[in-house]
Amino acid sequence: MVADPRTLKIRRAEFLFGAPSLATIRKQTLPEIAIVGRSNVGKSTFINRIAGRKLARVSGNPGSTRELNFYQIEGECRDTPFAVTLVDMPGFGFAKLSKEQREEIAMLSVDYLRERSQVRAVVLLNDCRREPQADELSIQGLCASEGISCLIVLTKFDTLRQNEKPKALKSVAAGYNLEKDDILYTGEGISPEAIWERLIAIV
Numbered sequence: 001m002v003a004d005p006r007t008l009k010i011r012r013a014e015f016l017f018g019a020p021s022l023a024t025i026r027k028q029t030l031p032e033i034a035i036v037g038r039s040n041v042g043k044s045t046f047i048n049r050i051a052g053r054k055l056a057r058v059s060g061n062p063g064s065t066r067e068l069n070f071y072q073i074e075g076e077c078r079d080t081p082f083a084v085t086l087v088d089m090p091g092f093g094f095a096k097l098s099k100e101q102r103e104e105i106a107m108l109s110v111d112y113l114r115e116r117s118q119v120r121a122v123v124l125l126n127d128c129r130r131e132p133q134a135d136e137l138s139i140q141g142l143c144a145s146e147g148i149s150c151l152i153v154l155t156k157f158d159t160l161r162q163n164e165k166p167k168a169l170k171s172v173a174a175g176y177n178l179e180k181d182d183i184l185y186t187g188e189g190i191s192p193e194a195i196w197e198r199l200i201a202i203v
């Protein structure tokens with residue numbers, strides 16, 4: 001069913017700042033939702049989709065984001081007002097970076113999730129064509145130990161044939177030890193409104 005677009009209103013969506021280190025993250029009080037996932041999985045595309053406009057740079061050039069990028073989003077979803085900060089995290093696992101660069105990126109993300117008190121949720125993006133690997137599972141585990149909600153969202157669902165979709169949902173969900181109804185997917189089907197509804201319930 002196509003959602004009624006009038007039930008989601010985005011009143012403000014803007015880039016706040018980029019932070020190459022924990023020390024450079026500015027003070028602000030809104031709840032933060034971190035968008036996490038492998039390089040090129042579709043983090044920036046996801047942010048643009050739920051913000052309803054082009055905010056984050058989508059790149060055919062994986063590994064281009066090395067900072068934490070903060071975006072403030074305010075609006076109303078089914079008459080519930082919300083104001084949050086989305087944090088576009090640098091993608092992990094990009095093979096062309098050196099081991100040191102990859103470790104630096106991983107450390108920045110892990111430190112942020114451990115130390116930033118207003119992180120309420122992680123949206124962990126997972127390409128629907130890949131089962132979760134050690135990196136994804138360690139983020140899921142970190143969220144559990146830090147008491148942060150972790151919402152799994154499959155990306156690029158539109159690239160699958162109709163008959164491949166149920167199997168992909170099932171096998172990725174099983175990889176995270178979840179039921180298929182626990183995970184969302186983008187690329188088609190799930191509206192920005194449905195995603196905000198889940199996020200607002202968490203923050």
Ligand SMILES: Nc1nc2c(ncn2[C@@H]2O[C@H](COP(=O)(O)OP(=O)(O)OP(=O)(O)O)[C@@H](O)[C@H]2O)c(=O)[nH]1
Nearest residue numbers: 039040041042043044045058059062063091156187
């Ligand atoms: N078909 C399809 N392509 C997508 C989808 N999401 C992202 N892409 C494409 O995947 C590529 C990478 O998307 P980005 O949003 O830049 O990915 P990212 O995770 O932000 O990448 P890094 O910042 O480099 O880690 C782009 O070419 C996007 O157009 C999707 O749901 N479906």
Ligand SMILES: [Mg+2]
Nearest residue numbers: 043044057065
């Ligand atoms: Mg990006």
